Amino acid sequence: MRLTFEERAQLEQDAADMSLGAYIRERLFGEDAAPRKARSKSPVKDYEALGRVLGALGSSRLSSNLNQLAKAVNTGSLPVRPETESELREACAAVLVMREELLMALGRGIYCDEPGCEP
Incomplete structure (x- = not known):
């Protein structure tokens, strides 16, 4: 107006x-x-969950490991062995857990991308 x-x-x-x-x-x-x-002054709804996520990120070498994997994929030098696949699956699971914890800490609920799913 x-x-x-x-x-x-x-x-x-x-x-x-x-x-x-x-x-x-x-x-x-x-x-x-x-x-x-x-409106809430702070988007954080659960400080304990946020602390868990930040603690997990701080104590992991996740970003470094993902960067090394990306370089290996780009150069074609990533050997695909059962242990490599297992480590990749563990890393993906860890990232998903941290993502869900972060979304819950921010009051957004667990993310879903299915039709009709409401977080």
């Missing part, structure tokens, strides 16, 4: 100690206006 400087000043004066948005909503919808939910 575009207002002139004078219009906005008038609305702010009329709003007194109310926020401008709350004042406008009250004027538009009257006392039937549903109260707005306050």
